[in-house]
């Protein structure tokens with residue numbers, strides 16, 4: 001369960017955690033008509049810093065645009081609100097931020113009128129490692145899901161929308177029912193796509209591979225971060241269409257995502273990957289990633305936004 005923080009930003013105001021409520025006939029609840037983000041802030045020597053906030057807010061606005069929702073705030077408004085919500089809740093040890101934009105109360109219509117309100121909320125809570133602290137070190141067991149990612153032109157996979165997560169939830173629930181920590185879906189072409197809530201990478205003979213944007217993935221910000229850092233380390237990174245068995249014969253594999261950060265995959269469909277623990281290149285990338293997000297290494301890409309205010 002969430003550990004409640006004090007305040008939630010709701011439609012421009014800070015409200016007590018338990019008062020951030022919606023009506024049961026909220027459009028977003030019925031039709032999945034919401035778009036959202038998951039963002040992390042980390043503790044640094046200069047206070048909490050939000051990682052790639054600008055990129056997350058941009059993606060939120062793109063998701064809203066794809067679903068034709070007019071956000072009644074500017075990107076700068078939400079940028080500031082994200083910083084404030086950490087400050088007012090004094091989440092100096094880092095936080096997980098959850099901004100959400102959704103069609104509100106008032107109509108059943110699938111093509112809602114412009115009068116239907118668009119609500120915006122931003123919550124911030126403490127969050128540890130999504131797939132477990134042990135998972136970060138030793139890796140997790142994953143399986144290929146019996147569920148596929150949606151075909152192109154069914155609904156937009158580029159948007160991070162609430163409705164998309166019915167697919168993601170089936171992938172994760174099935175995996176956990178069968179004793180794995182996470183599932184990896186294939187696209188309708190049978191090629192590797194992504195995890196329930198993560199992008200996936202594999203390493204083979206020192207080269208990194210990840211499915212391309214055309215594989216019905218969410219183009220993860222952590223995925224982009226890892227590609228950038230790997231190239232900085234001198235590794236070749238290929239965005240490439242791959243069959244599931246590419247995971248069966250790789251040297252290392254890992255998930256990337258805001259929640260799971262960089263989590264090694266130690267087995268896939270019961271086959272051990274590498275030495276069955278965190279691979280050396282995965283480890284190297286984790287060290288660089290955590291060094292950067294925690295402000296221990298130079299912020300050479302301008303990815304940190306300091307929250308300020310003690």
Ligand code: PMP
Nearest residue numbers: 197198199218220221222257258
């Ligand atoms: N794919 C899915 C389905 C996700 O939910 C997430 C988490 N937002 C990701 C990939 C990773 O994206 P990011 O690195 O931007 O968090």
